[in-house]
Amino acid sequence: MLVEKNVPLQHCNTFGIAARAETLVRVRGEDDIRHFLADPLWGRQPVFVLGGGSNVVLTGDVAPVVLKMEIMGMRLAQETDRHWIVEAGAGERWHDMVAWTLSRGYAGLENMALIPGTVGAAPVQNIGAYGLELQDRFESLDAVDLATGEQFTLDAAQCAFGYRDSVFKHAPAQPKYWPVQGSAPRGLGLKGRAVITRVRLALPKAWKPDLGYLDLQRKQAEKGVEHPTARQIFDWVCEIRRAKLPDPEVIGNAGSFFKNPTVTPEQCADIIARDPKIVHYPMDDGSIKLAAGWMIDACGWKGKSMGRAGVYDRQALVLVNRGNRHSVDGSVTGGEVMTLAKAIQTSVYERFGIRLEPEPVVV
The missing domain is CATH 3.90.78.10 (UDP-N-acetylenolpyruvoylglucosamine reductase, C-terminal domain)
Structure with a gap:
């Protein structure tokens, strides 16, 4: 567990807002979270979980302990008759995961190319673009209870996905503390109560292109491609997003x-x-x-x-x-x-x- 004090956060948020974390803990595995929670000095402090900083506005220095999620790794976790189940650590960049899956022949995430942020933040927001949302490809996730240090797993129903919404955006229900038995109870708000460590997505073997959005239809007509591949749709989405949206490295x-x-x-x-x-x-x-x-x-x-x-x-x-x-x-x-x-x-x-x-x- 690496603990740093008075850490500048300007490079940790895509707006480029200048702010500092009084205390920052770099989380590179589930054990780092458990060690943090078990520490008599830090374990009971309020926390703020920070991924890629692409969906945050810092209005001042951050007093809660910042848990900077840096859990890496991507793999094919399982193969079924219908799906490839891919898994990524919460600290991986979302776009990197999309590109990685396509490079290995696992189609299904191409419509969500170039969405900024990390894999761990994706379920919180139920990210989506061009007709596809995370919930459409979600299989399960692992998280750690910040009160007990126990790991648990949630499926799609337990995440309560909605439009840019999930169980992680709502305050915990009463009672404040609940026993973890390998999975969280349905309908329980987990905002500030749990941190996502790994995410698994189910990518369909019987893939079909999703071209429902007008921008993609225009791009298809422009390219003159009747039956685009997943890689072609990925490239089109990247072209469309780069034409419409500013690069955070240039314009925060x-x-x-x-x-x-x-x-x-x-x-x-x-x-x-x-x-x-x-x-x-x-x-x-x-x-x-x-x-x-x-x-x-x-x-x-x-x-x-x-x-x-x-x-x-x-x-x-x-x-x-x-x-x-x-x-x-x-x-x-x-x-x-x-x-x-x-x-x-x-x-x-x-x-x-x-x-x-x-x-x-x-x-």
Whole structure:
């Protein structure tokens, strides 16, 4: 267990916000977590779990102990008649895992190429892109209970996946402490209570391309490919994302800043009556998903800035660092980011009656 004090976090978050961790523990295996919890000095301290820092806004120095997840490794864990079960450590970069699976002939994750962040953070957010979500390929995960140090396993139902949601985003239910018997009880909130160490995904042997999104259909027509391979879709998704989204190494950002809200058909009809061009998508459950980026753009925010926080000029759903992300004094602050975010929320609510919900964790 490696414990460091007063650690700069600017290079640990993709916004490039300058902040420090009072204490940082580098977690490179489950034993590191157990040793941390058993330590009389650190074991009962509040913690903040940090992966790739791609979905976080730091509004100041971090007082809780930062558990920096660096568990690595990727492997084929199991093969069934229908699936390849692949496993990766929580510290692996998500995109690296997508590329690794394709290089070995395991298709199924190509639509989620170039999503920033780590494998361990993926189930927390139930990440998704271009018609595919993590839950569509999820098999199980391992985690460690931060109260007992015991390892447990969760399946998809126990993770309670929803749109950019999971059991890891909700506070624990009562009673506060629960006995771990190899798996967690259903419906229990695990926010701040558990840390994911490994994730397993089930990739279908009977693979079919998912080309439901308009951007992919346009790319297919542009390339003139009637039956694309998984590798071709991977390449197309990378091209599309690079054209639309800024590289965090160049322009600090946390990806899509707001969730696409869902409304009832009646609410959607009311909005369409006022704004006929609003981009919307029917969902399987009968609800309607609205394009948050379109609404932000319609309110005139694309390309605008407040202080050193701005709205990306190619995609209004992305807030960016207009300062120097590599400078301690010249970079955007978490306060500037959240001031801009709240101003956008107010504009969208006043025009559409919709409250946008931020995706990143605000610390």
